[in-house]
Amino acid sequence: MTVKFSKDHEWINAADANAAVVGITVHAQDALGDVVFVDLPEVGKTFAQGEVAGVVESVKAAADVYMPVTGEIVEVNEALRADPSLANSDPLNAGWFFKVKLADAAQLNDLMDETAYSAFAASA
Template sequence: MSIQFSKDHEWVNSADANAAVVGITVHAQDALGDVVFVDLPAVGATFAQGDVAGVVESVKAAADVYMPVSGEVVEVNEALRDDPSLANSDPMNAGWFFKVKLSAPAELDALMDEAAYNAFAASA
């Protein structure tokens, strides 16, 4: 399992070369504050890398969730829809947003590892 990060503050956990789990980072949820609503993509929807795949609303602001890799959404986290605070309390595990079937696995190579992302987030 490999967790990588985008410059848009999403994380991608790619268990294999064909599928990945996507969510927002701890840095993103810290910046947003208390998450009160998530708009998740439809299962079966396809996105290119960089497309807006959803929206997160907090008491402070609304923010787009960008697709860190191209692919088809195969599952969404219904628990997150029912309890958006999971994005705050456990953003890297129970607060995941959706699972995607990768259409271009090589795009994972352009994402950052944890050390590079932490340095990037610290300078943002």
């Protein structure tokens, strides 16, 4: 499974069948600037696709983090909570936000691949 992207500038990596990893894209962190705070969802809480699951705040603005798929939060990135700048320095790895147990893996088909997202982000 490759990484997929939402129109709300989240990425999701569903390589692990038990829990997909979610974070914000390089484009999103570039637009936000220096991230200073993240509000992560509660473990055990279930969100529908498109629902607000968290908040990221930067020196410039605050932005919602949307759930790219329906599912239950199974883990949050405590390292990101302690050091929000990881969302800037390593948004696709150490700066992940949370892990989600997918309710419907078919929803991944609604998301963009890297090529489509790059074109989408360039026009945003």
